[in-house]
Amino acid sequence: xxxxxxxxxxxxxxxxxxxxxxxxxxxxxxxxxxxxxxxxxxxxxxxxxxxxxxxxxxxxxxxxxxxxxxxxxxxxxxxxxxxxxxxxxxxxxxxxxxxxxxxxxxxxxxxxxxxxxxxxxxxxxxxxxxxxxxxxxxxxxxxxxxxxxxxxxxxxxxxxxxxxxxxxxxxxxxxxxxxxxxxxxxxxxxxxxxxxxxxxxxxxxxxxxxxxxxxxxxxxxxxxxxxxxxxxxxxxxxxxxxxxxxxxxxxxxxxxxxxxxxxxxxxxxxxxxxxxxxxxxxxxxxxxxxxxxxxxxxxx
Amino acid sequence: xxxxxxxxxxxxxxxxxxxxxxxxxxxxxxxxxxxxxxxxxxxxxxxxxxxxxxxxxxxxxxxxxxxxxxxxxxxxxxxxxxxxxxxxxxxxxxxxxxxxxxxxxxxxxxxxxxxxxxxxxxxxxxxxxxxxxxxxxxxxxxxxxxxxxxxxxxxxxxxxxxxxxxxxxxxxxxxxxxxxxxxxxxxxxxxxxxxxxxxxxxxxxxxxxxxxxxxxxxxxxxxxxxxxxxxxxxxxx
Numbered sequence: 170x171x172x173x174x175x176x177x178x179x180x181x182x183x184x185x186x187x188x189x190x191x192x193x194x195x196x197x198x199x200x201x202x203x204x205x206x207x208x209x210x211x212x213x214x215x216x217x218x219x220x221x222x223x224x225x226x227x228x229x230x231x232x233x234x235x236x237x238x239x240x241x242x243x244x245x246x247x248x249x250x251x252x253x254x255x256x257x258x259x260x261x262x263x264x265x266x267x268x269x270x271x272x273x274x275x276x277x278x279x280x281x282x283x284x285x286x287x288x289x290x291x292x293x294x295x296x297x298x299x300x301x302x303x304x305x306x307x308x309x310x311x312x313x314x315x316x317x318x319x320x321x322x323x324x325x326x327x328x329x330x331x332x333x334x335x336x337x338x339x340x341x342x343x344x345x346x347x348x349x350x351x352x353x354x355x356x357x358x359x360x361x362x363x364x365x366x367x368x369x370x371x372x373x374x375x376x377x378x379x380x381x382x383x384x385x386x387x388x389x390x391x392x393x394x395x396x397x398x399x400x401x402x403x404x405x406x407x408x409x410x411x412x413x414x415x416x417x418x419x420x421x422x423x424x425x426x427x428x429x430x431x432x433x434x435x436x437x438x439x440x441x442x443x444x445x446x447x448x449x450x451x452x453x454x455x456x457x458x459x460x461x462x463x464x465x466x467x468x469x
Numbered sequence: 470x471x472x473x474x475x476x477x478x479x480x481x482x483x484x485x486x487x488x489x490x491x492x493x494x495x496x497x498x499x500x501x502x503x504x505x506x507x508x509x510x511x512x513x514x515x516x517x518x519x520x521x522x523x524x525x526x527x528x529x530x531x532x533x534x535x536x537x538x539x540x541x542x543x544x545x546x547x548x549x550x551x552x553x554x555x556x557x558x559x560x561x562x563x564x565x566x567x568x569x570x571x572x573x574x575x576x577x578x579x580x581x582x583x584x585x586x587x588x589x590x591x592x593x594x595x596x597x598x599x600x601x602x603x604x605x606x607x608x609x610x611x612x613x614x615x616x617x618x619x620x621x622x623x624x625x626x627x628x629x630x631x632x633x634x635x636x637x638x639x640x641x642x643x644x645x646x647x648x649x650x651x652x653x654x655x656x657x658x659x660x661x662x663x664x665x666x667x668x669x670x671x672x673x674x675x676x677x678x679x680x681x682x683x684x685x686x687x688x689x690x691x692x693x694x695x696x697x698x699x700x701x702x703x704x705x706x
Binding site for chain 1: 620631633634669
């Protein structure tokens with residue numbers, strides 16, 4: 170059982186972090202950040218999978234390297250770039266490398282990224298990918314032999330299967346319905362899209378009360394007022410309230426990081442009673458994680 | 470021509486499980502050409518529905534169901550029978566099913582799968598599009614096609630990319646297909662249709678079958694050419 174699964178089962182509030190692989194082979198800095206600021210402070214670290222469709226080094230390799238450094242990874246998998254053969258093969262590859270936590274995501278469309286002329290795949294959707302994981306765990310893949318019998322695996326993997334949801338979506342009811350399907354397909358934990366409005370999050374948590382899987386609220390650390398405004402303009406399902414933008418605008422230039430950490434810590438504190446954990450997305454400002462965790466009052 | 474094949478009767482009855490009164494509507498365009506629709510289909514379908522305990526409030530054939538003006542005029546004369554029905558069963562390509570749903574504002578359920586001709590589109594191009602996926606899901610998506618409306622052709626609901634204005638992440642000018650489907654199903658009181666777990670698609674159905682490559686025009690072209698002499702098989706040793 171992964172530490173993440175164990176921790177969530179124990180009922181303790183669980184914090185996860187995130188790193189993004191580089192565009193190129195220079196993996197040193199992001200591994201250093203993870204070792205320096207995340208190790209021992211968060212339970213597990215997500216490694217993004219070609220985030221926002223900007224081509225980078227792969228998630229699985231970095232997950233493996235984190236594991237070598239004593240950091241438990243969460244392998245993010247998007248459905249944009251691989252068909253069901255490659256997805257299942259990568260799941261088995263991850264399993265043999267000792268990676269247990271896998272997060273199933275649809276994936277931003279290729280036109281959001283830097284290879285806009287690429288062919289988007291979406292052979293499976295995020296629900297189908299969870300079904301594929303559950304199938305592999307039951308010892309079969311999605312294919313069948315010539316007689317129509319499901320293929321049997323020689324050696325069976327075990328995963329801790331995660332998914333995402335968007336609490337501040339314009340269609341929360343549609344998000345709830347999809348989350349129900351993800352749970353039915355085998356999802357065991359949820360990491361949400363970024364939330365900045367505890368009241369909206371509370372309503373969403375009430376709506377999903379019947380779905381009995383732990384939820385880690387997502388917080389993207391806001392690096393500036395400009396970034397917050399950009400998110401409101403361009404990131405679907407994310408709304409930064411005006412008061413937070415004002416707070417960032419008023420922050421002195423050399424004190425911006427401090428204000429960012431305070432906002433993140435306050436949000437986690439406010440939403441802590443509503444959910445089972447928090448997922449901190451620091452976008453390179455990993456050095457804030459120890460401070461945020463200390464401010465929330467969580468022993469690392 | 471959009472080529473269709475009939476869905477199995479049981480699959481149609483499953484998609485109408487909670488419906489008692491049905492209006493049956495068949496297209497007299499392409500389905501005549503591929504011998505899936507027309508009067509024989511209409512009679513057969515009416516009988517099957519009645520045998521399954523449904524009330525058929527009316528039945529009609531329309532020349533080109535993809536043409537919403539023709540649909541409006543034709544159904545206008547039968548408005549009482551149409552509005553008495555809980556759902557319309559439509560024997561046409563996916564374009565026709567969507568066109569009927571959009572004209573009538575009622576639930577339109579497909580009786581056929583549109584099979585792949587290599588993205589050859591319908592005769593009356595409007596906002597409705599059919600991706601020729603061969604596994605028509607319109608019965609469960611409020612008559613709106615997720616394959617052509619969703620930029621990712623997702624089958625189990627929206628991703629996280631729906632904007633607050635209902636746009637798709639790929640473009641502000643594009644509506645999120647699943648946002649439209651959600652609103653339609655919500656207004657129809659049929660959100661349970663969205664709860665149905667849809668299996669991954671069968672992409673074999675996107676392959677153009679050999680008979681479907683051979684259209685009438687193909688046959689004419691071939692006839693104009695001199696018949697080629699059959700190659701001599703190599704002698705067996």
